[in-house]
Amino acid sequence: MAFEPSAGAATARMGMLAGRAFEGVASVLRFAIVVAGTFLGLLAITFFIGRVVPIDPVLSVVGDRATQEVYEAARQAMGLDRPLIVQFFSYVGDVLTGDLGMSISTGRPVVDDLARVFPATLEMATIGIIIGVVLGVPMGVVAATHQGSWIDQVIRVLGLLGYSVPAFWLGLVGLAVFYAGLGWVAGPGRVDIFYDGLLDPVTGLYLIDSVIAGEWDIFWNALDHLMLPASILGFFSLAYIARMTRSFMLDQLGQEYVTTARVKGVSERRVIWRHAFYPIRIQLITVIGLSYAALLEGSVMIETVFSWPGIGNYLTTALLTADMNAVLGATLVIGAVFIMINKISDVLYRILDPRARR
Amino acid sequence: MIDWLLDDSPASRLQANMGRAWRVWTALLRNPLAVVGALIVLVLVVMAIFAPLIAPYSPVGQDLANRLMPPSAEHWMGTDELGRDIYSRVVYGARITLLIVTMVAVIAAPIGLVVGAVSGYFGGWVDRVLMGVTDIFLSMPKLILALAFVAALGPGIENAIIAIAITAWPVYARIARAETITFRDSEFISAVRLQGASATRVILRHVLPLCASSTIVRVTLDMAGIILTAAGLGFLGLGAQPPLPEWGAMISRGRNFILDQWWVATMPGFAIILVSLGFCFLGDGLRDVLDPKQGEKQ
Numbered sequence: 001m002a003f004e005p006s007a008g009a010a011t012a013r014m015g016m017l018a019g020r021a022f023e024g025v026a027s028v029l030r031f032a033i034v035v036a037g038t039f040l041g042l043l044a045i046t047f048f049i050g051r052v053v054p055i056d057p058v059l060s061v062v063g064d065r066a067t068q069e070v071y072e073a074a075r076q077a078m079g080l081d082r083p084l085i086v087q088f089f090s091y092v093g094d095v096l097t098g099d100l101g102m103s104i105s106t107g108r109p110v111v112d113d114l115a116r117v118f119p120a121t122l123e124m125a126t127i128g129i130i131i132g133v134v135l136g137v138p139m140g141v142v143a144a145t146h147q148g149s150w151i152d153q154v155i156r157v158l159g160l161l162g163y164s165v166p167a168f169w170l171g172l173v174g175l176a177v178f179y180a181g182l183g184w185v186a187g188p189g190r191v192d193i194f195y196d197g198l199l200d201p202v203t204g205l206y207l208i209d210s211v212i213a214g215e216w217d218i219f220w221n222a223l224d225h226l227m228l229p230a231s232i233l234g235f236f237s238l239a240y241i242a243r244m245t246r247s248f249m250l251d252q253l254g255q256e257y258v259t260t261a262r263v264k265g266v267s268e269r270r271v272i273w274r275h276a277f278y279p280i281r282i283q284l285i286t287v288i289g290l291s292y293a294a295l296l297e298g299s300v301m302i303e304t305v306f307s308w309p310g311i312g313n314y315l316t317t318a319l320l321t322a323d324m325n326a327v328l329g330a331t332l333v334i335g336a337v338f339i340m341i342n343k344i345s346d347v348l349y350r351i352l353d354p355r356a357r358r
Numbered sequence: 359m360i361d362w363l364l365d366d367s368p369a370s371r372l373q374a375n376m377g378r379a380w381r382v383w384t385a386l387l388r389n390p391l392a393v394v395g396a397l398i399v400l401v402l403v404v405m406a407i408f409a410p411l412i413a414p415y416s417p418v419g420q421d422l423a424n425r426l427m428p429p430s431a432e433h434w435m436g437t438d439e440l441g442r443d444i445y446s447r448v449v450y451g452a453r454i455t456l457l458i459v460t461m462v463a464v465i466a467a468p469i470g471l472v473v474g475a476v477s478g479y480f481g482g483w484v485d486r487v488l489m490g491v492t493d494i495f496l497s498m499p500k501l502i503l504a505l506a507f508v509a510a511l512g513p514g515i516e517n518a519i520i521a522i523a524i525t526a527w528p529v530y531a532r533i534a535r536a537e538t539i540t541f542r543d544s545e546f547i548s549a550v551r552l553q554g555a556s557a558t559r560v561i562l563r564h565v566l567p568l569c570a571s572s573t574i575v576r577v578t579l580d581m582a583g584i585i586l587t588a589a590g591l592g593f594l595g596l597g598a599q600p601p602l603p604e605w606g607a608m609i610s611r612g613r614n615f616i617l618d619q620w621w622v623a624t625m626p627g628f629a630i631i632l633v634s635l636g637f638c639f640l641g642d643g644l645r646d647v648l649d650p651k652q653g654e655k656q
Contacts, residue, residue, distance in 0.1 A: 041494030
């Protein structure tokens with residue numbers, strides 16, 4: 001008799017654990033379905049753009065200078081005589097097996113082209129987000145703790161400019177001022193022309209490849225070329241990150257526990273960094289994830305201005321030559337990376353925030 | 359007059375609407391940044407309407423003897439590589455910018471509102487399907503999507519407008535859905551429904567008008583982004599085609615002269631920044647007045 005309650009509690013606990021495990025599995029499954037659905041949606045959109053919008057999808061793939069045989073072959077290969085839904089599933093199958101078609105301007109498979117140009121974009125966007133985080137977060141914190149001070153005003157202005165300055169225009173002005181005018185940085189391209197092609201592409205990231213090869217000249221040269229475009233990208237993420245950090249910090253600083261900590265005699269620095277900043281790290285991860293994804297998008301414009309051989313430049317070149325396979329491939333890759341970064345920061349948020357974990 | 363506007367018990371619908379508009383207007387006037395924003399937008403509209411009167415030269419008239427002249431008393435913003443007056447081109451460019459933002463708002467906002475209101479009003483599987491599509495569009499990078507659409511449709515100003523509108527509507531669908539859900543089950547909707555109003559009538563006459571204020575705020579705030587996207591498309595040669603004086607395309611032409619004749623590329627950029635800032639200021643001001651809850655969240 002005496003055991004009964006505890007046995008009951010044990011079963012209850014077992015049940016609860018099983019329930020929680022089930023909930024965990026269910027939420028992972030639900031998440032996987034949402035992610036898969038979003039990717040399928042992305043594929044549906046690129047399929048729609050490639051096959052439904054153009055008047056003659058074959059022409060948009062082979063170009064208008066193709067011979068009759070090439071045209072017929074492409075028409076056969078694309079299976080345009082089949083129903084749209086069948087075409088869609090064969091398109092999904094192609095993409096899943098890594099077949100994005102051939103590019104008419106480079107004459108190579110789009111997948112190979114994209115793999116070759118992606119590291120350049122990744123390198124620039126990563127340095128950009130590092131600049132944005134390293135400068136933006138502390139600026140946001142200072143703006144929140146010194147409301148109305150000059151740094152607060154600077155962040156207001158930067159935030160507004162981040163919304164209203166065209167990235168390509170800022171790139172041009174940056175080139176005119178810092179490259180042509182002051183000579184502080186190197187010009188367009190990833191390295192000077194005589195360093196071009198000297199590096200073995202291990203990672204495709206010049207900063208890392210040059211260190212691996214021990215070529216410090218190339219490292220400094222690549223950094224010189226990278227600084228300006230990455231700073232301009234960094235400016236846009238700085239503007240956003242600083243503004244969000246400021247508003248998160250103001251939320252926390254207005255809470256009673258902060259007042260309690262101050263009344264207790266905790267030093268101001270500790271109140272700010274230990275008490276108020278600690279809980280906002282999680283929100284910041286989402287913000288940083290979002291702006292990292294936005295940087296990949298923003299690099300399209302910047303790359304055009306700086307002749308940066310990345311995915312953005314590849315996309316715009318393809319746009320101007322009406323190279324549809326390349327356009328759709330690049331759109332797909334940027335879209336997929338964008339969605340992935342968003343979902344990953346979503347998951348991190350859920351794991352780190354105990355309130356969202358339930 | 360003002361007493362009539364501020365009457366607490368308006369006698370007619372007109373008086374109530376006018377009174378409300380007057381209150382919004384006076385509240386806006388108390389916010390200096392909003393006034394600055396409204397003035398900038400007003401200048402844009404005036405420039406667009408009276409461009410032939412304001413611009414000292416023709417926007418397409420070439421004068422090869424005076425090509426690439428620096429800013430001077432005769433040519434306030436200098437001349438471009440064909441000797442065209444850049445100030446006149448910027449003034450005429452206001453027409454294109456205004457056309458693009460108005461058309462995008464006119465196309466995207468109603469689509470988004472209807473999708474959102476239908477989704478929120480009916481709920482169930484309709485809601486799930488419509489919001490699924492909306493969320494897919496929302497999770498896509500906007501600029502890239504617009505670029506891909508223009509690539510398929512072909513370059514040109516109409517296609518640029520369509521492409522931007524396609525990427526802009528999902529936000530309004532989200533807003534309209536959220537608003538609709540809050541008053542879907544309220545008594546005045548039930549009363550209308552009991553009088554025999556069809557779902558179409560309820561949505562069009564009673565649900566959508568209530569989404570108007572938050573949508574106006576959002577559209578104004580989105581204008582800066584729309585202007586930047588349109589200018590980006592123009593810069594890449596996919597938007598308005600030459601010789602149209604579109605600001606982004608003008609920057610693109612000035613690219614080749616950026617090192618020596620800086621004014622060709624920079625002047626249209628200042629116009630873009632100023633107009634985008636104007637819409638930001640106005641949108642912030644409108645949000646504080648029309649949608650105070652949103653303001654607190656920011």
